[in-house]
Each structure stands twice: as C-alpha cells, then as structure tokens.
Amino acid sequence: MAARSEPRRGGGGGGRRGACAKLLCVWSVCSALSAAYLLYLPLPSALSEPLKLMVVAAAFRGVSQAADIGQSLGLVHHIRLINTVVTGFESLVPLDYEHIQTEDTEFSGVQVRVYQPSVNTQDGLRGAVVFFHGGGWSLGAPKLGSYDLLCKKMASELKAVVVTVDYRMAPDVRFPVQFEDCLQASRFFLQSEVLQLYSVDPQRVAVCGDSAGGNLAAAVAQQIGRDNSTAGKFKLQVLIYPVLQALDFNTASYQQNQKIPILYRELMAHYWLEYLGADPELVHLLLLNNHTAHDQELADPHRAKLDWTRVLPKDVTKHYKPVIPATGSPGILQRVPGLLDVRAAPLLADLEALRSAPRAYIMTGEHDVLRDDGLMYVRRLQQAGVSVTSRHYEDGFHGCVSFAFWPSYFAVGIRAVDDYIAWLRDHL
Incomplete structure (x- = not known):
C-alpha cells in the first residue's frame, strides 16, 4: 500500500509543483509584457537620449496608474500619492x-x-x-x-x-x-x-x-x-x-507631441481642470476643442490670439491643421471662467x-x-x-x-x- 501510495503522493506533489511552475511562468510572462508595455514607447530619434526617457516615462506612468487606482478605491487623492513619490525621489538628490x-x-x-x-x-x-x-x-x-x-x-x-x-x-x-x-x-x-x-x-x-x-x-x-x-x-x-x-488643445505641438513624455496632452488637460477647480469629466470635451467650437461664445480677439496658423511659421506648424468643431458643448466657458482669465492664461x-x-x-x-x-x-x-x-x-x-x-x-x-x-x- 505504501509502495502504491507513494507514487500517488509524488504525482500529486509533482502536479502541484507543475501547476505552480505554470503559474510562475504565466506571472513572469505577464510581468515581462507589462514591463515591456510600460517601457516601450516609440519616441523620435531627435529627442535627447530617448532610451533614458523611456525609463523615466515608464516610472512616471507606473506611479500615475497606481495613484489612479488608489483614488478609484477611495484611498487617497491621486495627486497626493504622486506628490509623495515625487518628494521621496527628490530626497535622493544629493545636497550641494x-x-x-x-x-x-x-x-x-x-x-x-x-x-x-x-x-x-x-x-x-x-x-x-x-x-x-x-x-x-x-x-x-x-x-x-x-x-x-x-x-x-x-x-x-x-x-x-x-x-x-x-x-x-x-x-x-x-x-x-x-x-x-x-x-x-x-x-x-x-x-x-x-x-x-x-x-x-x-x-x-x-x-x-x-x-x-x-x-x-x-x-x-x-x-x-x-x-x-x-x-x-x-x-x-x-x-x-x-x-x-487652455482654449486650444490641438495646436500643432499638441497634435505632434500628444504621446511624448513626460507631459502628455490629456494629462495637461487634467492639470488645467484640477487647477481651475472644474469637473474632471470635462477633459474629453476640452481635448476635442468643444469649448471653442464655432458656435461657442468666444470673442474674436481671443480667437485671433490663438490663431497659430498665422502667428507661427510653416516650418513649425508643418502639416497640422486647426481643430475647430462646427458645434461644441455649450456652457463650458461659463462653467469654467478661469479658461478666459488672463491671470490663468497669460497668452x-x-x-x-x-x-x-x-x-x-x-x-x-x-x-x-x-x-x-x-x-x-x-x-x-x-x-x-x-x-x-x-x-x-x-x-x-x-x-x-x-x-x-x-x-x-x-x-x-x-x-x-x-x-x-x-x-x-x-x-x-
């Protein structure tokens, strides 16, 4: 009986070990893929030290994702968590x-x-x-x-x-x-x-x-x-x-560099809404320039100040075109008056x-x-x-x-x- 039971115990242990090995393998592959996802970011070769910037961007994205999860769980405001990490990192810089x-x-x-x-x-x-x-x-x-x-x-x-x-x-x-x-x-x-x-x-x-x-x-x-x-x-x-x-989130540079670290286009819109005390759900409307659509009450002088197609030379604007929807989302400029306040928008x-x-x-x-x-x-x-x-x-x-x-x-x-x-x- 013992001789017959030992193989069964050994087989069970081997099965468990095999399952653990498979789980470890899956975890390793997932971790590697996650790391690759966080690290890999196609960047222009003209950027200063793009490989190093990939690593910095990966760390920043990881912290941001953790902060978003913490806020969604009601544990901490995402900005407070990010600031804690920033403070910890800055404390590593030696005194001089x-x-x-x-x-x-x-x-x-x-x-x-x-x-x-x-x-x-x-x-x-x-x-x-x-x-x-x-x-x-x-x-x-x-x-x-x-x-x-x-x-x-x-x-x-x-x-x-x-x-x-x-x-x-x-x-x-x-x-x-x-x-x-x-x-x-x-x-x-x-x-x-x-x-x-x-x-x-x-x-x-x-x-x-x-x-x-x-x-x-x-x-x-x-x-x-x-x-x-x-x-x-x-x-x-x-x-x-x-x-x-914060009236045009589709200037040539916003379009060209929207995915370039460490300041992404959507992140900048989030910062603006946080600064102005506005509803964060407005972010996607801002990214579409719905707040400055043709049917919105934006004074012509303000539009002229932001007309980058006239202000900036062609070698800067390249092939990019203005984004001005015909129909926008009414009331944003009234709900967020800071968008038009020169103390917030000196331009x-x-x-x-x-x-x-x-x-x-x-x-x-x-x-x-x-x-x-x-x-x-x-x-x-x-x-x-x-x-x-x-x-x-x-x-x-x-x-x-x-x-x-x-x-x-x-x-x-x-x-x-x-x-x-x-x-x-x-x-x-």
Missing part, C-alpha cells in the same frame, strides 16, 4: 553648493526659501531672481532635490539672491490661490526696505518659472508691470516651457498689458505639447514691443530642466539650465 546660505521664512504670509551666497564678492548691491516651480500647479517639492539645486546653482553662478516661492497647490487650493500666493510674495520682496535688507539692487530683479511656474511667472510679471501701486518692478522674466492657455492678455511686461527669455522644446504656447507668446510680446530672446531646443522635451541633476541627467537639461543662467548673467 554648501557655500550657499538658505533661510526659510514668510513673505506676506507665503512660505519662501531665500538663497544667498555665503560671501558677497560683489561691490555694492546684488541682483535677485524670484522663482516659481512647475508641476501642474499641484505637484513639486521646491525645497528639495532638483529645484533646490537649481536655485542654489542660480544663486552661486549669478552671485545673486534667489527666492523660491512655496505656493499652495491643488487639490488643497485652486485658482486663483496659486497666482495670488506668487503675486503676494513678489510684491513683498519688491518693497524697497526688503530689497535693502537682502542687499538687492531694485533695478536688477528677475522672475523665473518652469511649466506651470512659467505660467505663474508670466501672469505675475503682467500684473506687477501694469500695477501702479507696486513701486518695484521686474527687470526680466525667464519662462521655461511655459503653459499659457490672452491684450497688447496694453503685454507692453508693461519685462524683457523676456522664453525656452521651448520641439518635443513638448507646450511648444506653441511659448512660441505664440514670443510673437505676442514682440508685437507689443517687448524684447524677447527665444531659445528653442530641437532635442528638448517637457521637464528636461528638472533632469539636469543626479540621478537623472539629460544632456539637453544641462544645456538648457546653463543657457538661461548665462542669459541672466548677461542681462541681470
């Missing part, structure tokens, strides 16, 4: 520039960090830069990692005071709070007694920002430029791949407001959905008589400036940072 002093304080109730060279090697007063970080008005750790190093690098190489504004973010607050935080902090810093406290020349202050921070920098520069109650003004503005409008400002804006440096990347936002703003500022330096990177992608430091170096990010700091050094 030990000769730069930092001070965490408040400007008119807004949290800021002030960077200063330990030794003032300049005679007399110094220049200054007010910096607003990007992240879709909802993500980012301005006092950690890459942004911290970027501000230290600016302070070191410009021998200037740098103020990074830790403005409140969505989903805790919505527009116009982010704008108002940046405006309040800027007004406070531009007061003569505050500039004197930091040994800053009132004629040598710039405002700078990347992505959503570029949006805030452009809007704040416009507001301060035309505000007669603010004695201090910005001399310069540096806008790094800024997001400037919509009139020429009078633009004339008061400071001299500009605007950086754009060929492989960025926001490329045309920046290039259209270049033209609009020039039409208003504002001096503009337009710096375009044929291998550039959105977010590359944040990848100028360890552990995610990209050559185009390093070049972009060095170039705009060099411009500031020459003109500040």
